[in-house]
Amino acid sequence: MKILLLRGRLLSFHREPQGLDDDGSYRYIEDGGLLIENGLIRASGDFPDVLQAAPADVSVVDHRPHLIMPGFIDTHIHFPQMQVVGSYAGSLLEWLNTYTFIEEQRFAEPAHSARIAIKFFDELIRHGTTTAVAYCSVHKVSADMFFAESLRRNMRMIGGKVMMDRNAPEGLRDTPQSGYDDTRQVIADWHGKGRNHVAISPRFAITSTPEQMEMSGVLAREFPDLHIQTHLSENVDEVRYACELFPEAKDYTDIYMRYGLLGPKSLFGHCIHLSDREADAMSESGSIAVFCPTSNLFLGSGLFGLKRLSGRERSVRISVATDIGGGTSYSMLRTLDEAYKVLQLQGERMTPFESFYRMTLGNALALGLEDKIGTLEVGTDADLVVLDGAATPAMALKMEVVKTLAEELFLMQTMGDDRTIAETYVAGRAVKSGLG
Numbered sequence: 001m002k003i004l005l006l007r008g009r010l011l012s013f014h015r016e017p018q019g020l021d022d023d024g025s026y027r028y029i030e031d032g033g034l035l036i037e038n039g040l041i042r043a044s045g046d047f048p049d050v051l052q053a054a055p056a057d058v059s060v061v062d063h064r065p066h067l068i069m070p071g072f073i074d075t076h077i078h079f080p081q082m083q084v085v086g087s088y089a090g091s092l093l094e095w096l097n098t099y100t101f102i103e104e105q106r107f108a109e110p111a112h113s114a115r116i117a118i119k120f121f122d123e124l125i126r127h128g129t130t131t132a133v134a135y136c137s138v139h140k141v142s143a144d145m146f147f148a149e150s151l152r153r154n155m156r157m158i159g160g161k162v163m164m165d166r167n168a169p170e171g172l173r174d175t176p177q178s179g180y181d182d183t184r185q186v187i188a189d190w191h192g193k194g195r196n197h198v199a200i201s202p203r204f205a206i207t208s209t210p211e212q213m214e215m216s217g218v219l220a221r222e223f224p225d226l227h228i229q230t231h232l233s234e235n236v237d238e239v240r241y242a243c244e245l246f247p248e249a250k251d252y253t254d255i256y257m258r259y260g261l262l263g264p265k266s267l268f269g270h271c272i273h274l275s276d277r278e279a280d281a282m283s284e285s286g287s288i289a290v291f292c293p294t295s296n297l298f299l300g301s302g303l304f305g306l307k308r309l310s311g312r313e314r315s316v317r318i319s320v321a322t323d324i325g326g327g328t329s330y331s332m333l334r335t336l337d338e339a340y341k342v343l344q345l346q347g348e349r350m351t352p353f354e355s356f357y358r359m360t361l362g363n364a365l366a367l368g369l370e371d372k373i374g375t376l377e378v379g380t381d382a383d384l385v386v387l388d389g390a391a392t393p394a395m396a397l398k399m400e401v402v403k404t405l406a407e408e409l410f411l412m413q414t415m416g417d418d419r420t421i422a423e424t425y426v427a428g429r430a431v432k433s434g435l436g
């Protein structure tokens with residue numbers, strides 16, 4: 001593979017920014033160079049210095065005046081819901097039963113799973129997302145097609161065969177044993193192959209019997225290095241129903257706790273209506289609350305209390321995500337724009353630096369993958385986005401009056417979408433421009 005030297009403005013975070021003036025939280029290089037070899041970042045710094053140290057036959061790609069950042073990370077997305085996006089429903093349970101559980105049944109068909117897998121990765125790349133944590137459907141074949149496509153593209157992806165054995169149509173139910181066996185097979189076939197990671201994926205407490213929750217806990221104990229993904233406290237009717245189904249549990253979070261599913265590798269989608277006790281259980285276990293603003297607004301689920309969770313004595317770990325197809329955009333820029341508005345409605349703010357931190361290093365830290373993705377550090381994967389803050393006429397006009405990096409980031413977040421992504425690199429290869 002040829003050695004590449006990307007030239008452009010470089011931005012990467014070291015830690016969570018503590019306000020607009022916290023310039024120690026990131027590194028910004030106006031004329032930067034990023035040397036890429038064998039899919040990894042080999043050097044980064046001022047362009048003339050990196051050029052001087054590079055081999056004589058290096059290929060230089062000049063992205064100036066664009067901004068080069070680590071690829072975006074989406075920590076909660078449903079691969080079988082590409083054709084569910086924009087379904088007209090009053091609330092979560094109606095949306096699931098009316099559209100989602102119908103659509104996901106189509107993924108029993110290998111050809112459909114394979115077709116949508118291609119579309120899925122195309123869409124992520126188009127929006128600058130280089131790593132995602134995805135739910136497949138209940139069908140093992142959907143996970144096989146997902147991971148095969150991810151491997152073909154050499155992407156760092158986390159995915160899981162969903163386990164669900166009740167409160168869903170027959171075509172969407174496994175059993176405690178088959179869910180366990182299929183998950184083990186998916187792990188054996190795909191985990192660690194290329195850059196694939198498998199996640200243990202009980203959909204949520206409503207669609208798993210106590211026996212299946214038990215089996216999920218067995219998998220969690222057998223494979224402690226794997227991520228776990230599920231949904232928690234998204235909607236008030238969902239919370240009530242989940243608690244009715246597990247009357248011995250103290251609350252919704254306690255259901256997962258009882259089956260050994262809380263912990264630093266566990267991603268809980270939504271977490272909107274948690275009590276203080278539940279928030280404490282989340283923080284004590286190091287579990288991650290996944291903020292999905294476009295979904296929470298679209299389904300009318302509620303406003304995520306970021307300050308309430310992260311501002312506790314012991315902060316709850318937080319990540320951000322699109323939650324397609326309850327969510328309405330594949331774009332992490334659109335997602336953080338809606339996050340900003342959700343916080344505004346609660347008298348809270350998120351600085352543009354914090355937003356871009358969360359799309360990159362923040363989400364990498366939540367996944368425990370910060371040594372691989374989420375920064376421009378030497379030795380990490382060369383998964384990158386190239387951002388154009390003047391991508392549309394309206395943005396270009398506004399850019400005329402933008403004076404600071406913070407203003408530029410805020411403009412990209414507020415008005416940006418897939419058009420803002422000038423290029424996406426996966427393991428050092430430019431992949432967006434090839435999509436057509």
Ligand code: GUN
Pocket residue numbers: 078092096100203204231234295323326
């Ligand atoms: N809860 C259980 N399944 C789902 C899903 O597919 N989407 C959302 N938003 N919430 C869920």
Ligand code: ZN
Pocket residue numbers: 076077078231269323326
């Ligand atoms: Zn979800």
